[in-house]
Amino acid sequence: MQFSPSPLQKQHFRNRDFYLKRDDLLHADFSGNKARKLHYFLSQEYLHVRRVVSYGSNQSNAMYSLSVLARMRGWEFIYFCKQIPSFLQQNPIGNYKAALQNGMKIYQSEDTNLSANALARKDTLVVQEGGRQSEAEFGLKILAQELQDDIRTHHLQNPFVFLPSGTGTTALYLQKYLQYPVFTCSTVADDVYLKKQWQMLEQNEEFFPKILDISQKFHYAKPSLELYKIWSELEQYTHIQYDLIYDVVGWRKLLEYWHTLQGDLIYIHQGGLLGNESMLERYKYKYGIIELLKDEKNEDI
Ligand SMILES: *Cc1c(COP(=O)(O)O)cnc(C)c1O
Numbered sequence: 001m002q003f004s005p006s007p008l009q010k011q012h013f014r015n016r017d018f019y020l021k022r023d024d025l026l027h028a029d030f031s032g033n034k035a036r037k038l039h040y041f042l043s044q045e046y047l048h049v050r051r052v053v054s055y056g057s058n059q060s061n062a063m064y065s066l067s068v069l070a071r072m073r074g075w076e077f078i079y080f081c082k083q084i085p086s087f088l089q090q091n092p093i094g095n096y097k098a099a100l101q102n103g104m105k106i107y108q109s110e111d112t113n114l115s116a117n118a119l120a121r122k123d124t125l126v127v128q129e130g131g132r133q134s135e136a137e138f139g140l141k142i143l144a145q146e147l148q149d150d151i152r153t154h155h156l157q158n159p160f161v162f163l164p165s166g167t168g169t170t171a172l173y174l175q176k177y178l179q180y181p182v183f184t185c186s187t188v189a190d191d192v193y194l195k196k197q198w199q200m201l202e203q204n205e206e207f208f209p210k211i212l213d214i215s216q217k218f219h220y221a222k223p224s225l226e227l228y229k230i231w232s233e234l235e236q237y238t239h240i241q242y243d244l245i246y247d248v249v250g251w252r253k254l255l256e257y258w259h260t261l262q263g264d265l266i267y268i269h270q271g272g273l274l275g276n277e278s279m280l281e282r283y284k285y286k287y288g289i290i291e292l293l294k295d296e297k298n299e300d301i
């Protein structure tokens with residue numbers, strides 16, 4: 001199976017032009033960059049495989065995308081997570097709901113990594129948390145080739161790429177195959193963590209992307225009014241919805257460097273919008289709708 005190249009669109013935000021690679025539009029059923037990372041598993045025959053096993057959080061984009069892969073290939077999908085709150089079980093939303101609709105079998109486990117890897121056998125594909133695995137290289141090489149074409153078509157003179165990282169797998173393989181600089185930042189932990197992730201996948205440090213340092217740290221996936229403001233400002237002025245876990249932190253960091261990073265910025269929109277449903281619920285729970293609306297109003301004044 002092949003994906004058609006995703007569009008590259010010219011955008012404008014806070015007095016600067018930039019280019020947006022719309023990987024969120026890559027495939028209707030996959031969550032953005034997870035389609036790239038799982039592409040390999042769609043391109044091979046895999047006649048011996050009958051089930052796929054993975055683990056991670058109960059609202060993960062990777063979990064949802066794996067459920068799509070399993071459904072498309074007719075595989076069983078088994079997933080382990082630390083907690084499935086009873087409230088979520090009774091009121092499924094977001095990635096969790098969609099993955100269940102695709103036939104996911106989900107189990108709680110104290111040690112999710114151990115539980116998943118214990119099921120490894122000949123007919124079973126075990127995918128590490130967040131899709132951190134060497135097979136991701138296949139699809140990201142294709143993304144790098146698309147970007148080279150985009151850069152030529154749009155006559156970009158001095159291009160560089162920015163994308164926020166979780167495991168860092170996407171940024172790493174992109175830099176490996178792209179002649180232009182790739183910048184990223186961690187949304188999960190610090191720069192040391194990101195480097196460790198890369199070292200697990202790649203020996204040659206020349207392929208490592210450049211990390212944007214930031215003065216302030218954010219807790220992974222934790223609602224923050226500051227991040228929400230950036231998110232709604234982006235939507236208001238670009239009419240594009242970004243994801244509330246990775247993109248908001250990415251944009252927050254990118255804006256710190258907005259005037260110092262010279263050249264043609266290409267931002268990779270990695271999808272993940274299905275996950276916004278559950279994030280917005282958490283925002284409403286934490287701040288209340290009234291406060292969120294009030295904050296948006298204040299910005300107009
Ligand atoms: C998974 C994901 C990321 C992080 O990708 P990594 O390869 O783990 O760095 C970023 N953005 C979105 C929307 C994602 O779903």
